[in-house]
Amino acid sequence: MNESSDVLIVGAGPAGLALAAALGDAGLRCIVLEQQSRAAIDDPAEDGREIALTHRARRTMEQLGLWSAIDAAAVAPLREARVLDGDAPQSLRFAARSTADHDDDALGWLVPNHLIRRAALAAALRRPTTQLVCDARVTALERADKRATLTLADGRQWHAPLVIAADSRFSGTRRLAGIGASMKDFGRSVVVGRVAHERPNEGIAWECFRYGNTLALLPMNGDQVSAVVTLASHGAPEWLALPDEEFARRIESQSGGRLGVMRAVGPRHHYPLVAVYAERFVAPRFALIGDAAVGMHPVTAHGYNFGLYGVEVLARELQAVHARSGDIGALPPLLTYEREHRRVTLPIYLGTNALVSLFTDERGPAKLARQAVLRVAEHAPGLSTLIKAAVTRQLTGGVRASGAPGTPGALGAPSR
Numbered sequence: 001m002n003e004s005s006d007v008l009i010v011g012a013g014p015a016g017l018a019l020a021a022a023l024g025d026a027g028l029r030c031i032v033l034e035q036q037s038r039a040a041i042d043d044p045a046e047d048g049r050e051i052a053l054t055h056r057a058r059r060t061m062e063q064l065g066l067w068s069a070i071d072a073a074a075v076a077p078l079r080e081a082r083v084l085d086g087d088a089p090q091s092l093r094f095a096a097r098s099t100a101d102h103d104d105d106a107l108g109w110l111v112p113n114h115l116i117r118r119a120a121l122a123a124a125l126r127r128p129t130t131q132l133v134c135d136a137r138v139t140a141l142e143r144a145d146k147r148a149t150l151t152l153a154d155g156r157q158w159h160a161p162l163v164i165a166a167d168s169r170f171s172g173t174r175r176l177a178g179i180g181a182s183m184k185d186f187g188r189s190v191v192v193g194r195v196a197h198e199r200p201n202e203g204i205a206w207e208c209f210r211y212g213n214t215l216a217l218l219p220m221n222g223d224q225v226s227a228v229v230t231l232a233s234h235g236a237p238e239w240l241a242l243p244d245e246e247f248a249r250r251i252e253s254q255s256g257g258r259l260g261v262m263r264a265v266g267p268r269h270h271y272p273l274v275a276v277y278a279e280r281f282v283a284p285r286f287a288l289i290g291d292a293a294v295g296m297h298p299v300t301a302h303g304y305n306f307g308l309y310g311v312e313v314l315a316r317e318l319q320a321v322h323a324r325s326g327d328i329g330a331l332p333p334l335l336t337y338e339r340e341h342r343r344v345t346l347p348i349y350l351g352t353n354a355l356v357s358l359f360t361d362e363r364g365p366a367k368l369a370r371q372a373v374l375r376v377a378e379h380a381p382g383l384s385t386l387i388k389a390a391v392t393r394q395l396t397g398g399v400r401a402s403g404a405p406g407t408p409g410a411l412g413a414p415s416r
């Protein structure tokens, strides 16, 4: 049996590591158990994910020291988002400038996922309270009255008053804790790849709901966009195997030549689209965080933003228990975290899944419905303002990048 800590975290992904940093600030010792090698965690490979971060997520990252560990040149401001349906002329526009509740001209920021992972590692290890154990695959969990015990594939064991699983949307530790999850397999995949382009992207993201596939263009610095193609999973191998010239040509043509001539840059990556929502987020001596609790469809860009929000709430609750020398594995404070995180995430999880169904259904009535949604939203001033304000508030969290929390807080949550 290995030396104990206050908390055992399974998974050194961006959620688990951000949590270790936050708990370190609360004076709690964390051991992070990660199945990958130390070399892979120290130098995470580029994975094609460009993560759109809200103002609130940025503020959390600043507080934990993640933001300053990211090269500013790799952070791309998202100034406006436009949604198009097929070849229909109308588009729905979301621009930061159109809101009255903040004065920053960015809706959010796009940051490559591997740089977030690296920054989260640096922030976690800067705290002397964090210990990282790599080549450590968790295969068993036992929970008793006073402590929980994790067993690794090689037989080593660790114990602590509380275990937190941050081991991805397909969390094995969640299953070991006897917690089920509802999963929605969209039967679709995303293929992502960067392309360089001729005309400036002006920080505008495009979401084009084409018939057959969906194309999102996410603006990067240096006249590049990340092209995100969503299509039926059986079509993904063909898109992955395309010669660079043909990939760029298809993106150029599907985006209506808006950004001029395109050229593929770097490798392409592929992700099957499965959304996951855990039935419970906590149990005695156990909690779920990050994608292990809520694994979002990426179209509304909430996954890691929710992960950071969960970190914020859970750390706040555990800090309060620790400050009064209470039992951090006891259920009541964990239940407070669960209630708050569920209240904030569940409506958006369900709404995102409904939106995806509407915008990927190629039957006539669905096409008409979404064209109507876009037309009405863009031209009925009252509705348009409401929808845009809600979406923009989601992105900005109603806070200034460096300011105090507004009301409501990020991702629709009231700030405390």
Ligand SMILES: Cc1cc2nc3c(=O)[nH]c(=O)nc-3n(C[C@H](O)[C@H](O)[C@H](O)COP(=O)(O)OP(=O)(O)OC[C@H]3O[C@@H](n4cnc5c(N)ncnc54)[C@H](O)[C@@H]3O)c2cc1C
Residues within 6 Å of the ligand: 010, 011, 012, 013, 014, 015, 016, 033, 034, 035, 036, 049, 050, 051, 052, 053, 113, 136, 137, 138, 139, 166, 167, 168, 169, 172, 173, 190, 192, 271, 289, 290, 291, 292, 298, 301, 302, 303, 304, 305, 306, 307
């Ligand atoms: C294409 C795409 C685009 C996205 N875009 C956005 C976006 O714009 N905005 C946004 O907010 N989010 C976005 N996301 C979501 C975001 O990437 C995730 O929410 C985030 O990476 C999840 O982090 P995590 O730490 O919870 O899990 P992960 O990153 O999956 O990390 C889990 C870790 O646990 C380890 N592990 C697993 N099992 C074990 C075990 N048994 N023992 C020990 N270790 C284990 C794994 O090796 C891994 O290191 C996107 C996702 C995708 C796929």
